[in-house]
Amino acid sequence: MTDTKDETPKTDAPAATPSGPSAHAAFQAREGLPTGEFVKLTPEQIAARQRRNIAIGLSLVVFCALVFVVTVIRIGQNFAEAGAV
Amino acid sequence: MNTTTNPGDHRAEGGAVSTASPRDYFDLMKPRVMTLVVFTACAGLVAAPVAMDPVLAAIAILSLAVGAGAAGALNMAYDSDIDAIMQRTRKRPIPRGVVSKADAYGLGIIASILSVMMMALASNYLAAGLLAFSIFFYSVIYSMFLKRSTPQNIVIGGAAGAFPPMIGWVAATGHISLDAFILFMIIFLWTPPHTWALALYKCGDYAAAGIPMMPVAKGPKSTRLQILLYSIVLVIFAGAPVLTGLGGIAYALTSLGGGALFLLLAWRVFNSRAGEAGSAEEGALYAVRVGDKAARDLFAYSIGYLTVLFAALIIEHGFGAYMAVPGVGG
Incomplete structure (x- = not known):
């Protein structure tokens, strides 16, 4: 993903007479526009986001592992049933 | 970063x-x-x-x-x-x-x-x-x-x-099956006395939020009566697994003893002034005024009652402790 931090935002609103790209970014933040590119995270937010990312990653790994385990057991049961017939 | x-x-x-x-x-x-x-x-x-x-x-x-x-x-x-x-x-x-x-x-x-x-x-x-x-x-x-x-x-x-x-x-x-339905019904009948016991001593909380819980909508006296009636039906119904053979001796004894205590506590709630003139607004889940203690006790005990009832089934069927009650069972 390209860094769009310094791009001039496209908007229909009249120009906000920014003195530079950073000032324009601050204007966006004041207006509460969720650009996401202009937010400067606090250390707490970064740490929390990292913890959430790890939790989501682990959940996905567990989910995949469970699907794999269920598949293996189901296949085993099907083979056993087929063998018993 | x-x-x-x-x-x-x-x-x-x-x-x-x-x-x-x-x-x-x-x-x-x-x-x-x-x-x-x-x-x-x-x-x-x-x-x-x-x-x-x-x-x-x-x-x-x-x-x-x-x-x-x-x-x-x-x-x-x-x-x-x-x-x-x-x-x-x-x-x-x-x-x-x-x-x-x-x-x-x-x-x-x-x-x-x-x-x-x-x-x-x-x-x-x-x-x-x-x-x-x-x-x-x-x-x-x-x-x-x-x-x-x-x-x-x-x-x-x-x-x-x-x-x-x-x-x-x-x-x-x-x-x-019928047994599955009985297990469903036990929890279904257990829920009203359990939840209304809590609602009795937190009714101010529910009223403030505009939730028409029984003590808020019908008053504490009616709620205490309904708790007692539901408790009687629950305790009787909790014996059903014994009749179908799902519950053995351990379950029957647990159901009898636990049910008797449940009824005793429900009777105490019925005779108490729980839910009258305000309730405990502050503190944790179990914090109550003196008049609400009977409701608090029933709420706390009801959790233990359900736990013990189902634990008896787990012990009987999961650990080979099942012994059929003589003369009954499917």
């Missing part, structure tokens, strides 16, 4: 990015309720006459726990406005502002889909269908329609919490 503030850097500090931890999301799933769900589902699964592969059984129980948690998250998302008013729920993640409603809905919907899917893979489509229905029943029928509109909200809505042992049973057997 560099987070130091440089001169001329006008980026907003923090913005709307969350500081929620995984623990906050876990709290959305009502872990205490999940514990009881897992326990009762285990009882249904273990008591079923068909043995399930232990790994698949564990995955089915996990699916059920996640499904219950998903329903809890959806409930918290929808009820966040009244949760912020009530003392008992004020510290939940959404009222505290650490998790957004949208995030809670997202978690609830995704967890619902994954849990039902996993249940279908690990057991059968009927169990998965029941799980999907119970999630829908709790998060839509109960939370969105019943809870704020009728004093019978938890009587009807109690069905959602009664499904787990039936789902556990169906996961193992693939069909709904």
Whole structure:
């Protein structure tokens, strides 16, 4: 993903007479526009986001592992049933 | 990432990015309720006459726990406005502002889909269908329609919490039987006296939030009477597993002793002034005024009663301790 931090935002609103790209970014933040590119995270937010990312990653790994385990057991049961017939 | 503030850097500090931890999301799933769900589902699964592969059984129980948690998250998302008013729920993640409603809905919907899917893979489509229905029943029928509109909200809505042992049973057997229905009914009948006992000593909380719980809508006297009546029906019905042969001697004794104490506590509530002239507004779940102690005791004991009842079934069927009651049983 390209860094769009310094791009001039496209908007229909009249120009906000920014003195530079950073000032324009601050204007966006004041207006509460969720650009996401202009937010400067606090250390707490970064740490929390990292913890959430790890939790989501682990959940996905567990989910995949469970699907794999269920598949293996189901296949085993099907083979056993087929063998018993 | 560099987070130091440089001169001329006008980026907003923090913005709307969350500081929620995984623990906050876990709290959305009502872990205490999940514990009881897992326990009762285990009882249904273990008591079923068909043995399930232990790994698949564990995955089915996990699916059920996640499904219950998903329903809890959806409930918290929808009820966040009244949760912020009530003392008992004020510290939940959404009222505290650490998790957004949208995030809670997202978690609830995704967890619902994954849990039902996993249940279908690990057991059968009927169990998965029941799980999907119970999630829908709790998060839509109960939370969105019943809870704020009728004093019978938890009587009807109690069905959602009664499904787990039936789902556990169906996961193992693939069909709904009379015994599965009896397990369902025990929790269904247990829910009103359990919840109304809590509502009696937290009725000020519910009134402030505008929830027509029985003590708020019909008054404490009527509620105490209904608690007693439901308790009598519950204790009688809790003996049904003995008649069908599902419960053995251990269950019968537990049901008799536990039921007698349940009735005693319900009688104390009936004769008390619980719920009269305000209630305990501050403090934790069990904090009450002196007059409300009988209701608090019944609320606390009812959890233990249900736990012991289902534990007896688990011990009898899971640990080979089953001994049929002479002269009865199917």
